[in-house]
Amino acid sequence: MSDSFRYPQGFKLEQESSKVFLPKIGWVKYRNSRQVIGDVKNMTISRKGGYWYVSIQTEYETELKRHSSTSMIGVDMGVTRFATLSGGSYVESLNSFRKLSKKLAFEQHKLSKKVRFSANWKKQKQIITRLHERIANARLDFLHKTSTEISKNHAMVVVENLKIGNMSKSAKGSVEKHGKNVKAKSGLNKSILDQGWGMFLSFLEYKQACSGGDVLKVNPQYTSQTCPRCQHVSRDNRKSQSAFECTECGFKANADLVGALNVLERGHRLLACGVETLVSSKKQEPVGSSNTNLLLTA
Numbered sequence: 001m002s003d004s005f006r007y008p009q010g011f012k013l014e015q016e017s018s019k020v021f022l023p024k025i026g027w028v029k030y031r032n033s034r035q036v037i038g039d040v041k042n043m044t045i046s047r048k049g050g051y052w053y054v055s056i057q058t059e060y061e062t063e064l065k066r067h068s069s070t071s072m073i074g075v076d077m078g079v080t081r082f083a084t085l086s087g088g089s090y091v092e093s094l095n096s097f098r099k100l101s102k103k104l105a106f107e108q109h110k111l112s113k114k115v116r117f118s119a120n121w122k123k124q125k126q127i128i129t130r131l132h133e134r135i136a137n138a139r140l141d142f143l144h145k146t147s148t149e150i151s152k153n154h155a156m157v158v159v160e161n162l163k164i165g166n167m168s169k170s171a172k173g174s175v176e177k178h179g180k181n182v183k184a185k186s187g188l189n190k191s192i193l194d195q196g197w198g199m200f201l202s203f204l205e206y207k208q209a210c211s212g213g214d215v216l217k218v219n220p221q222y223t224s225q226t227c228p229r230c231q232h233v234s235r236d237n238r239k240s241q242s243a244f245e246c247t248e249c250g251f252k253a254n255a256d257l258v259g260a261l262n263v264l265e266r267g268h269r270l271l272a273c274g275v276e277t278l279v280s281s282k283k284q285e286p287v288g289s290s291n292t293n294l295l296l297t298a
């Protein structure tokens with residue numbers, strides 16, 4: 001479904017005439033969607049949805065900037081709400097993935113009824129490829145908009161240090177031990193992957209690095225069970241998936257907001273005294289790199 005190959009050398013880029021020279025292929029025109037900045041390190045050619053793309057990786061010197069805002073915010077990542085900010089606002093999950101996934105399953109079923117490699121089969125295969133593209137584009141668009149919005153407004157963004165890779169592995173690895181949990185867990189993992197938390201965090205990190213801000217990662221343990229007012233920790237504080245009510249002091253709030261407030265509090269503690277169980281993100285370096293995707297047209 002997708003082919004790709006990389007040129008480490010021998011290529012040329014002519015931006016004025018929107019052409020790339022590819023060894024053994026020659027000069028190829030591309031659709032100029034954005035300026036390529038910096039020294040070209042390599043080019044990767046790939047095919048997606050019937051189109052060919054060239055991805056150009058570059059490196060460039062960049063100044064260390066100071067973020068235009070001085071605000072610090074905590075972010076809680078969830079399933080029903082994609083992200084809840086400690087200021088009280090939140091970003092709803094993108095449900096279109098679900099709808100598109102259903103449509104994908106339906107179209108794949110139709111494909112299975114067709115004679116392999118027949119004209120109708122090829123037509124159907126094309127529909128599926130386009131659908132994969134739509135899902136990927138909708139996800140990218142959502143993650144870019146959300147990360148840009150947060151990065152633009154806050155110099156310091158505190159997030160939970162989620163081991164996303166481990167979370168999806170644990171559902172597969174525990175089939176024998178917890179037969180019942182696996183289905184629910186896979187469902188949760190599916191939504192984690194659907195929503196691309198990992199991708200979101202990497203977007204947020206590079207956007208913060210570009211604008212002179214930073215991302216702090218803090219220990220996620222008990223962020224949903226700790227009272228932000230009196231610090232009392234108990235599973236009973238959590239009345240339901242969405243409701244938090246402290247059994248000590250009676251503090252009530254949305255559970256995701258409580259998570260975000262605790263994440264922010266841990267960020268403040270990390271900055272104040274560098275509590276060792278908390279993990280900070282890498283310091284930014286004065287060398288940037290960039291990936292530009294361009295559509296090949298001929």
Ligand SMILES: [Zn+2]
Binds near residue numbers: 228229231248249251
């Ligand atoms: Zn309390």
